[in-house]
Amino acid sequence: RADEGLKALGIDLDGEFAELAAEIPVTTDHSRRWGAGVRRLAEAFAALGLDPEPTPKFGDYSRCRRCGRCVLGCPAGAKWDARRLLDEARAKGAKVRTGWTVDSLVTGTRRVAGVRARRGLRHAVFEADVVVLAAGGFGTPAILERSGISCDSRLFVDPVLCVAARLDGARLDREISMPFIIRRDGYIISPYMDWLSFFFHPAWRFPACDIVPLMIKIADEDKGKVGAGGIEKSLTERDRRRLAEGAGICGDILERIGAPRKSHFLGMINAGHPGGALPAGSGPEPFHDRRLPPNVWVADASLIPSALGLPPMLTVMAMAKRVARSL
Ligand SMILES: Cc1cc2nc3c(=O)[nH]c(=O)nc-3n(C[C@H](O)[C@H](O)[C@H](O)COP(=O)(O)OP(=O)(O)OC[C@H]3O[C@@H](n4cnc5c(N)ncnc54)[C@H](O)[C@@H]3O)c2cc1C
Numbered sequence: 001r002a003d004e005g006l007k008a009l010g011i012d013l014d015g016e017f018a019e020l021a022a023e024i025p026v027t028t029d030h031s032r033r034w035g036a037g038v039r040r041l042a043e044a045f046a047a048l049g050l051d052p053e054p055t056p057k058f059g060d061y062s063r064c065r066r067c068g069r070c071v072l073g074c075p076a077g078a079k080w081d082a083r084r085l086l087d088e089a090r091a092k093g094a095k096v097r098t099g100w101t102v103d104s105l106v107t108g109t110r111r112v113a114g115v116r117a118r119r120g121l122r123h124a125v126f127e128a129d130v131v132v133l134a135a136g137g138f139g140t141p142a143i144l145e146r147s148g149i150s151c152d153s154r155l156f157v158d159p160v161l162c163v164a165a166r167l168d169g170a171r172l173d174r175e176i177s178m179p180f181i182i183r184r185d186g187y188i189i190s191p192y193m194d195w196l197s198f199f200f201h202p203a204w205r206f207p208a209c210d211i212v213p214l215m216i217k218i219a220d221e222d223k224g225k226v227g228a229g230g231i232e233k234s235l236t237e238r239d240r241r242r243l244a245e246g247a248g249i250c251g252d253i254l255e256r257i258g259a260p261r262k263s264h265f266l267g268m269i270n271a272g273h274p275g276g277a278l279p280a281g282s283g284p285e286p287f288h289d290r291r292l293p294p295n296v297w298v299a300d301a302s303l304i305p306s307a308l309g310l311p312p313m314l315t316v317m318a319m320a321k322r323v324a325r326s327l
Pocket of ligand 1: 301
C-alpha cells in the first residue's frame with residue numbers, strides 16, 4: 001500500500017484496500033523459503049542498522065520452486081495475477097478481446113461512442129456507453145493524445161539501478177525477486193536479479209549463479225512527458241543524488257558480505273513504474289479529470305499523483321476499484 005500522496009489529496013481508499021486484502025492473498029510467508037544468500041544479505045543490512053522488511057507479495061509461496069524466474073513469469077503458479085479477475089469477468093458474461101491495440105477514442109459529440117482499435121491489418125470500432133482506459137502510464141496518455149486530449153508533463157517512472165558484485169556460488173539467481181526491502185528517504189534497496197543487465201550489459205559477463213545484485217529504486221521527480229509522439233524522460237540532479245546515495249549503501253553491503261569494492265559493477269538504468277500523466281486531484285471527482293469526456297475514465301497508474309519509489313500494483317488496483325464504483 002503506497003497511498004500517502006492520495007491521502008494528502010483527501011482521498012481515502014481504506015475500504016478498497018480492505019476489499020483487496022479479502023480478495024487477494026498477500027503474504028510475507030516467502031521469508032521461510034529464503035536461501036543462504038538472501039539471509040546473509042538481510043543480516044548485513046540489519047548489522048548496518050538498516051531494517052530489512054520482508055516484501056508483501058501476492059500468491060501462495062508454498063508452491064514456489066525457487067527458480068528465480070519471478071519477473072519472467074512464474075512457472076510454478078505461485079504468483080497471483082490479474083488473469084484470475086479476467087476469468088471471473090468472463091464467467092459473469094464479459095467478452096475479453098485480446099491482441100487489439102486501441103488507437104483512439106471515437107469522439108465527436110461531448111460523449112465518446114467507443115474506441116478505434118487495430119489488430120494486425122484489421123481495423124475496428126468497438127462501440128461503448130462507457131470507456132475505461134487502463135493502458136498503463138505510457139499507453140493511456142498516448143491514446144488520449146491521439147484523441148485530442150493532452151495530459152500533464154508529470155511523468156515519473158521509478159528508475160532502477162543495480163549494483164552487483166561477483167561472489168562465487170552466491171546463487172541469488174535462484175531466489176525470490178525482491179524478497180525484502182529497506183526504505184530510505186526517496187528510495188528503496190532490495191536484492192533483485194536484473195535480467196535486463198545480465199543479458200545486455202557487458203559488465204554482467206559472469207555466470208548468473210555468481211552475481212549478487214542489489215537494486216536501488218528511487219521516487220523520481222515527475223518531470224517527464226509521454227504522448228503519441230513518444231517519451232521524454234531524463235534523470236534530474238535530485239534523481240542522480242538518490243541513486244548515488246543508494247549505490248554507496250549497496251557498496252557497503254557488498255563489501256560486508258565479502259566482495260571487495262573494486263569487484264563491484266553497475267547495471268543499466270531502467271524503469272517499470274510509469275505513471276502520473278493524468279494525476280488524481282482533489283474535489284468531488286478526484287479520479288475523473290475535467291479534460292475527460294463524461295463517459296471516459298482512466299483506471300491505471302496514470303492517476304498516481306507523484307512517484308512512489310515503491311511497488312505500486314496494490315495502489316493501482318485500489319484506485320481502479322474506486323473508479324469502477326464511480327462509473
Ligand atoms: C519487470 C517488472 C516487475 C514489476 N514488479 C512489480 C511488483 O513486484 N509489484 C508491484 O506492485 N509492481 C511491479 N511492477 C510495476 C507494475 O507492473 C505496474 O506498476 C502496474 O502493472 C501498472 O498497472 P497499470 O494498470 O497502470 O498498467 P499495466 O499493468 O502496464 O497495464 C496496461 C496494459 O495495457 C496494455 N496496453 C498498452 N497500450 C495499449 C493500447 N494502445 N491498446 C491496448 N492495450 C494497451 C499493455 O499491454 C498492458 O497490458 C513491475 C513492473 C515491471 C516492468
